[in-house]
Amino acid sequence: xxxxxxxxxxxxxxxxxxxxxxxxxxxxxxxxxxxxxxxxxxxxxxxxxxxxxxxxxxxxxxxxxxxxxxxxxxxxxxxxxxxxxxxxxxxxxxxxxxxxxxxxxxxxxxxxxxxxxxxxxxxxxxxxxxxxxxxxxxxxxxxxxxxxxxxxxxxxxxxxxxxxxxxxxxxxxxxxxxxxxxxxxxxxxxxxxxxxxxxxxxxxxxxxxxxxxxxxxxxxxxxxxxxxxxxxxxxxxxxxxxxxxxxxxxxxxxxxxxxxxxxxxxxxxxxxxxxxxxxxxxxxxxxxxxxxxxxxxxxxxxxxxxxxxxxxxxxxxxxxxxxxxxxxxxxxxx
Ligand code: MEV
Numbered sequence: 428x429x430x431x432x433x434x435x436x437x438x439x440x441x442x443x444x445x446x447x448x449x450x451x452x453x454x455x456x457x458x459x460x461x462x463x464x465x466x467x468x469x470x471x472x473x474x475x476x477x478x479x480x481x482x483x484x485x486x487x488x489x490x491x492x493x494x495x496x497x498x499x500x501x502x503x504x505x506x507x508x509x510x511x512x513x514x515x516x517x518x519x520x521x522x523x524x525x526x527x528x529x530x531x532x533x534x535x536x537x538x539x540x541x542x543x544x545x546x547x548x549x550x551x552x553x554x555x556x557x558x559x560x561x562x563x564x565x566x567x568x569x570x571x572x573x574x575x576x577x578x579x580x581x582x583x584x585x586x587x588x589x590x591x592x593x594x595x596x597x598x599x600x601x602x603x604x605x606x607x608x609x610x611x612x613x614x615x616x617x618x619x620x621x622x623x624x625x626x627x628x629x630x631x632x633x634x635x636x637x638x639x640x641x642x643x644x645x646x647x648x649x650x651x652x653x654x655x656x657x658x659x660x661x662x663x664x665x666x667x668x669x670x671x672x673x674x675x676x677x678x679x680x681x682x683x684x685x686x687x688x689x690x691x692x693x694x695x696x697x698x699x700x701x702x703x704x705x706x707x708x709x710x711x712x713x714x715x716x717x718x719x720x721x722x723x724x725x726x727x728x729x730x731x732x733x734x735x736x737x738x739x740x741x742x743x744x745x746x747x748x749x750x751x752x753x754x755x756x757x758x759x760x761x
Pocket of ligand 1: 450547591
């Protein structure tokens with residue numbers, strides 16, 4: 428039986444190794460975190476498709492559907508209208524594939540994460556919206572199906588995206604991603620004691636992906652070697668995870684940060700946090716995600732508190748996280 432109201436939650440994601448190079452087919456390792464995005468999709472009695480965002484400390488937006496056509500009527504600025512376009516595209520792709528009328532639908536987005544801080548909020552919105560709307564129209568999708576549609580949502584909205592964030596948000600846990608070849612959840616039970624910090628972003632992920640592409644175009648022989656080295660780091664990191672070798676994981680994070688610097692995606696504030704975290708005892712620290720501001724992760728077994736203070740002193744906000752092993756799930760329906 429069809430539900431009238433469904434809520435799905437999808438976790439945010441930290442990128443442990445391999446961001447940017449993963450766009451060029453290199454492997455990456457990412458971990459789902461226990462804070463994420465909640466999307467509620469409910470039937471209403473009118474003809475409109477309304478997308479609202481709650482608790483984001485930004486105004487809501489409304490998009491109206493008339494006679495089956497969607498007219499974008501965005502009453503908002505930057506980040507929120509972006510989030511709404513991921514939710515809208517998710518509903519569109521599901522309804523194109525499986526049927527379902529988009530009229531008379533209200534979508535509510537709630538976040539436990541700072542939006543746009545590089546913790547995969549757009550992937551989590553896409554994944555949660557696909558899961559919630561599919562359940563509303565009574566279509567059964569596996570987490571792998573949701574990951575694939577979620578990736579199509581990101582590709583449609585952004586133009587370029589690897590499957591890393593959407594796969595990790597859908598499936599949960601620690602994921603090894605090799606685009607087009609392999610998508611594997613790692614069986615590691617190793618606790619990865621991370622301090623996560625973030626600063627405001629100067630550039631979006633898609634702008635940074637374009638920058639890296641331009642650098643690659645200009646110096647192909649050089650950048651190719653950087654990408655290959657990041658790929659090699661990921662393979663070493665896989666071995667270090669299997670051996671529960673924190674020291675090696677930290678060192679590999681530091682080398683990965685150096686190569687992200689080489690690609691031009693770190694900035695002064697991020698690098699400052701990275702150095703302060705290392706000085707406070709972190710075994711390794713790097714930016715996580717697209718860069719240009721956004722998230723930093725520091726591997727800090729036994730010194731989490733000290734490293735968190737250092738991140739704050741360096742101007743970052745700290746978010747307390749743990750791993751999530753559940754991935755996207757339906758929380759509630761009736
Ligand atoms: C963004 O979270 C990570 C990037 O590698 C882009 C992507 O994988 O689509 C920069």
